[in-house]
Amino acid sequence: MSHTNTPNIFTQDELGWTPWLEPLAEAELTERHWAGLVDASRAKSPYFMLLAHDPEVLEARTKADKDIFYNPNGGLPRAERELSATATSRHNGCIFCASVHSRFASSHSKRRDDVQKLLDEGTGADLGERWNAVKDAAVALSDTPIAFGSAEIDKLRAAGLDDFEITDVISASAFFNWANRLMLSIGEPLPPQQK
C-alpha cells in the first residue's frame, strides 16, 4: 500500500519514482536491451530498466513517444501537446506523469498559472477557448468508453486547429493513456527531497 509520504497532490515539482518490481541491472543488459533503452543514459532510470524486461516493446514505445511529442515538423505547438498529456494524466490520476508534463507545458507556453489551475481545479478548470478545447478533447478521449467525437472536433476547429493539429491532440492524449497506466502500476512517486 501507499507509504505515508506518498505525494497526494498534483504538483509541478520534480518528484522521484520507485519501482515495485526488480529492474534489470546494468550488468544483465545485452545488445537487445541497449537497443530497447534507445538512449544509453536511460540505464540510470529504474523505470526504463524495469520496462527493459521487454525490450522490443520498450524501444517502439520510446520512439513513438519521441515523435509524438518532439517532432518539430508542423502540427500542434509543443506546449499544447504537453497540455494534452497533462490533462490526460490529471484525468486518469497519474500524479507523477502530470508533474513532468505540466512542467513541460509551463516552460513551453509560459502560462504556468493556467497549468497550475488545471492541476489544482482539475479538468473542469477554465483555461480559455483554445486550451479548453485541447483539454476537453484529451479528457473525452481518455474516458472509457471513449467519449471523443464530433462535439470535441468542432470545438478544436472553432479554436483554430486544423486536422494535423487535432491528430497531435489525439496522439498525445492516447499516448498518455499508455504511459499513465505503466507509471501508475509498476511503481510509485516519491516526494521531491527523495529523488
Place this chain on the structure above:
Amino acid sequence: MTTDLIDRVLSIAPGSHLDQLRRHREVARDNIEKAYVALFEPVNTTEVSSLERFAIARFVTGLHGPLVLGTHYAKALDSAADRSDIVAAITAETAAGKTTGPYGTYPEGPLSSENKAGLIYAVSLENRSVLGEKLSAALEHAHLLVFRPRDASKAALDALLAAGWSTAGIVTISQLVAFLSFQVRIVEGLSALAAHPAANNLNERLHEAASATA
C-alpha cells in the same frame, strides 16, 4: 507503400486524408505498428503465451465498447484458442466487466474529495475454472488498469506474482494493457476525425469517395 494494422481496421487508402495525417508523424506510425508486432508476434512467448496475449487483448478492447479493434482481437483469439470454452469464458467476462471509467482512490489528502467508487471486478468462479488462476489474475489486473489505474498498488502486483507470473511477464502484461488503451484511442480518434470532415476539405473527401467507387 506499406499498410499496417490501423490502416487495415480503418480501411485507410494510400494518399487519403487519414493516410496523410498519419504519415505526417511517420516515425510514430512505424513504431506503433512495431509495438503491436512486438506484443502479438513476440520474440519469445515463454513468459506470456500467444493465447494469453490475445485473450487479454479481446478482453481489454471489448471493455471499451463495440470497436473495430475489438472485432480484430476477437477474431485473433478465435484463431489462437483451440478450445471454444476459453473463447466463451473471455466473451462472458468482457460483458461482465463493462463499466465507465476512470475511477478510483487517491492517496489520502486533498484529492480524497475526488475519490470515485466503482466496480472492483473479479472473474466469476465458473469462468475461473475454465481460464485458470493465472489468466484470471491477469484479467483482473487488466480491468484495474483500464478503469481505475490510480488504484494500482504493490499488492496488485503481488497477486500476479502469487498467480504464477514472473517479473518479466508482469512487465509484458502491463505493456499489453497500456498499449491497447493507447491503440483503441488512436483508432477511435482517427475514426471520429474521418467521420466528421472539416468543411474546407469536404470537396476533397467527396472527390476521394467518388474515385474510390469509380
